[in-house]
Amino acid sequence: MVTTSTATALIGDPYVADCPTRRILDRIGDRWTVLIIGVLGGGDARFSQLLRRIEGISQKMLTQTLRGLERDGLITRTVYPEVPVRVVYSLTTAGRTLLGPLQALQEWSIEHLGDVVASQSAYDKND
Amino acid sequence: MVTTSTATALIGDPYVADCPTRRILDRIGDRWTVLIIGVLGGGDARFSQLLRRIEGISQKMLTQTLRGLERDGLITRTVYPEVPVRVVYSLTTAGRTLLGPLQALQEWSIEHLGDVVASQSAYDKND
DNA sequence: CGGGATCCTTAGGGATACTG
């Protein structure tokens, strides 16, 4: 905020640049990330299970997103050296704390999707 | 859910396909969308103000995102036909209801960014 | 089974110039 800003304590201020929210959003803003966390919130899952449950995700994106989440400490990756190998992904304690905020978002979505869609229709007809 | 799924009531199940959450996420998952809503949560703003406050956004993306939000009924666009013209964006009532969930996410970010960064460092050094 | 490596496409988004 070098620019001449009003004295108003904007909620927007912390959003600029590389504030925490922004860095986290770059991660969880990713559609796949949220979906994966959502699924794992319902219980541990194997790679192939995630691949099947999350409709539309490619194997590449699944791998990539899982790596990112593991790197962030939000999920763990456990390899069972059987034949064939079995790999199980689980939420960490930190990862589980994300479920709350995400559920809030989910509830908002369910509650407002109708209005949003209606608004879109109206917008598209006019203007 | 045509696929043979287990009876488990997974939180993940509603995430697949084009469930409400997914459609909303495609919108608010967008980094700029969240930032704009955040700024407008602090008060109405003009186009140029948003452009300055949201560091890194291009004019094209700002316009585009604002149009989408207006179409979704989350913000309003008011034109004051002065010279030069003045355009003010505000959150609608619906848009304001999004602030809660987003703030929850913001708080999570602030609370956990340290851990996430630490986890990333550890992950990068080893493995 | 759970990926890694490669190739290849396309669309998201920046930069620039112009307008009411």
Added chain:
DNA sequence: CAGTATCCCTAAGGATCCCG
């Protein structure tokens, strides 16, 4: 001031093949 219209380019992501 608040956009719209074009061009252009890069990097995200899909498809495919292969391996431990």
